[in-house]
Amino acid sequence: MSRVTPGSVMSRALLHLIIVLLCLVWLLPTLGLLVSSFRPAHAVSSSGWWTVFATPFDLTQYTLDNYRHVLFQDGMARAFLNSLIITVPSTALPVLVAALAAFAFAWLRFPGREVLLLVVVGLLVVPLQTTFIPILRLYSQWGAVGTFAGLWLAHTGYGLPFAIYLLRNFFAALPRDLFESAYIDGASPWTAFWRLALPMSTPALASLVIFQFLWVWNDLLVALIYAGGTQEVAPLTVRLSTLVGSYGQEWHVLTAAAFVTMFVPLVVFFALQRYFVRGILAGAVKG
């Protein structure tokens, strides 16, 4: 690699060329969406988004009308709020419940521990589809369809196997002496959990929180099933797919709407990418 020969210069150039081309393939679709969302309707439908780069600093070719339209006429503002209301408890609840269980799996002895853990790991591959019909029926009987609480609990149940799996592996790697000396000092498992295990696991917890947050924020299917087809609780993803159905080819609206759904994930991604990647590496089985 260190010798500089004409051949190696050629292959270096080829290497850069391949990578840059692939990066463009990954970047341009999103860039096109972003640019189009700021262009007026007539421009979006009559010319390609790349034409703005002929005069990129001519600010008159950009507008915020599309965003005004989708947020306040198409209900994306309401959907944004719904997404927040759904996602925050649907993240906090499973992380807390999973942390408690993971602690027991890692540090408490009780009958059936191995079997239960095996069941949890096995549940990682169960497609959510196999659970929809029975739960939807119970939900309709109880009037839980189209309620936030119904979505919170469903996301909690669905998120638990991965969360338990990830946190158990992390807790189990903490030093044993730590807990033993705490117990000798008279600490209960409750104290050991809150004062030792949780504070020492902030990196794992951060990964999990980000993972679950993005998972729920980006979820379409669970919301479609349990939100009951009303706009009252529908999150951004559901609203977006409805707009695709009703606007079809009106790209100025659809691009702005899509970007509204992507805004929070993109902020989370750029701010906390490290933790997100770590979460993926720690639990490569999640589907």
Add this chain to the structure above:
Amino acid sequence: MRGEKPWAALFVGPAVLLVSFYLVLPTLHTVYLSFFDRNSRNFVGLDNYRYLFTNASVQAAFRNNLLWLVVFTAGTVLLGLLLAVLLDRVRYEAVAKSIIFLPMAISFAGAGVIWRFMYAYRPEGAAQIGLLNQLVVALGGSPRAWLIEQPWVNNLALIGAGVWIWTGFCLVILSAAYKGIPRDMLEAARVDGANELQVFRHISLPQLYPTLAVVTTTMIINVMKVFDIVYVMTNGQFGTEVLANRMYKEMFQFRHFGRASAVAVVLLAVATVVMVINIRRFREEEGR
């Protein structure tokens, strides 16, 4: 420590309750429902499964899932592997990785809109607004209706969007494994006169096999459940339906809960088989 059992019940209890209610019991119940009619009143034996394996439009969904399985899995894993190896050799690796990984952060519904726009079609002669058709026209071709031409073009177009989303996932995991290979092993082979391709083929690749197996398994389990992309981009029209979309239709359009359950059971069966094979191979490798 003494008296651990009550504590354990307190710690594990909520999780066990929730997992039983939302995953274990409904899954068992769905298997049961798949042997009943549309309203779950009368036992119908294997009728729902017979329907799945004989009805022409469900057969098309099976075929599409198979196409997804092969092309999507090969596409994501091979591109992820290629990028993991190539990016290791350049200084802007971190930036490039972020770019490829970015689609993992956004929703599949959002990505579906992004790619519907990429594939947007205008008749020949009109100004194209979709980038792909603009490229085709610039190269002297005629614009195509990527999402309508069946059966290959539109299904491959959807799969392309899927590959765009998931390649970053494969890249991140394979790249971590690639960096875990001892550098002196690679250097030693190079000193012995092996070229880069030989080093990759005979040293790197065998070291990556276990990770490749994990990544491939994950992709297969994912691809069987693919739903959002198809729902947003074509809603299964023009011969692009896949199993998960079929199940949604059976539930909410045809209101046939027996058939919908049977589709779900097929998805479950495939995921289980893949997982069992994977665990078995994992154990064999551990045992060696």
